[in-house]
Amino acid sequence: MSNEELISKLQELLPEATLQQGNDFVELTIDSQQLLPVLNLLKSSSDLSFNFLFCETCVDWKTHFTMVYHLDSTHYRHNVVIKTNLNRELPEIETACHLYRTAELHEREIFDLFGIKFLNHPHLRRILLTDEWVGYPLRKDYEDPINMIKL
Amino acid sequence: MDVTITPPSEPFPGTVHPTDGGGILLSTLDDVINWARSNSLWPLVFGTSCCAIEMMSTAAAKYDFSRFGFEVARATPRQADVIIIAGTIVNKMAPVLKRLFDQMPDPKYVIAMGACATSGGPFFYNTYSVVKGADHVIPVDVYVAGCPPRPEALLHALITLQEKIKSGYTRDQIRTEMKPDVK
Ligand code: SF4
Numbered sequence: 001m002s003n004e005e006l007i008s009k010l011q012e013l014l015p016e017a018t019l020q021q022g023n024d025f026v027e028l029t030i031d032s033q034q035l036l037p038v039l040n041l042l043k044s045s046s047d048l049s050f051n052f053l054f055c056e057t058c059v060d061w062k063t064h065f066t067m068v069y070h071l072d073s074t075h076y077r078h079n080v081v082i083k084t085n086l087n088r089e090l091p092e093i094e095t096a097c098h099l100y101r102t103a104e105l106h107e108r109e110i111f112d113l114f115g116i117k118f119l120n121h122p123h124l125r126r127i128l129l130t131d132e133w134v135g136y137p138l139r140k141d142y143e144d145p146i147n148m149i150k151l
Numbered sequence: 152m153d154v155t156i157t158p159p160s161e162p163f164p165g166t167v168h169p170t171d172g173g174g175i176l177l178s179t180l181d182d183v184i185n186w187a188r189s190n191s192l193w194p195l196v197f198g199t200s201c202c203a204i205e206m207m208s209t210a211a212a213k214y215d216f217s218r219f220g221f222e223v224a225r226a227t228p229r230q231a232d233v234i235i236i237a238g239t240i241v242n243k244m245a246p247v248l249k250r251l252f253d254q255m256p257d258p259k260y261v262i263a264m265g266a267c268a269t270s271g272g273p274f275f276y277n278t279y280s281v282v283k284g285a286d287h288v289i290p291v292d293v294y295v296a297g298c299p300p301r302p303e304a305l306l307h308a309l310i311t312l313q314e315k316i317k318s319g320y321t322r323d324q325i326r327t328e329m330k331p332d333v334k
Contacts, residue, residue, distance in 0.1 A: 130243075137279045137280070142279070144279045147242065147278075147279045147280070148277060148278065148279050149275060149276050149277070149283070150276065150277060151276040151277055
């Protein structure tokens, strides 16, 4: 499906979401509560069939976090990007790992470096840093006076 | 700093006194041992990031560091003589690097390849995870500048290390006695 067709199709399916054509991908911005229903729909719909989560990451905008999910369809070879904003005080979102198993690993890494709490994740622990690490290094306000030399 | 004691053109440390039907070679055992050591340095298979790619290309056909006696790369520290720190050393890697160095038999040598191993390089500022120079963990014999250094630069470092070994001085002697005059 081309990006234009994808946009019109998604508009039909998800009238309340904001759609936008990015540099390469169609970008879909949704409410964080809507994540699981939307992912479910995109995965199960037979003419979209987004069956592969090829990237999941997070962005710290200082005022809020944005979770970014990159989906791909191995049947149709089309992609979509899903974005959803999280509150900085209580960054919580449902895990995607029951729909896409690969999210388990991505979410542990995001938890490790950004401190996003993934609800219902099977084992949300630090993965790269040591267990006793304090803080989340990829947050913009992270301070480490011992290891970090500030520019 | 100039550490050249044996000029590289000299094939063997010692002098030959010609006699009938051959000659007598005069040398010292230390010189011969250092000469042998310096021409058969076995590097450890060790590369932590992008610099390792340049190291591999130095080992491959085009640059071929086996011309200088470095071809026998060993996958175990117990058989290696020199460790080329090719890449970034992060805090989690530092204890592993120390252990590898400790497991190498004496005499052992260390080359810090690239900006990361020398000083932290591009990760010097604003990073929580990178060791700011591998010499915080283990002593380094030769530093190579560059990000990444060209294979020629690594070859130069390897030859510099050979000359350092041939000179027969310890690290401290080189540091104190062979300081260049600073005007
Ligand atoms: S010095 Fe440059 S090329 Fe070498 S490991 Fe560091 S970043 Fe990579």
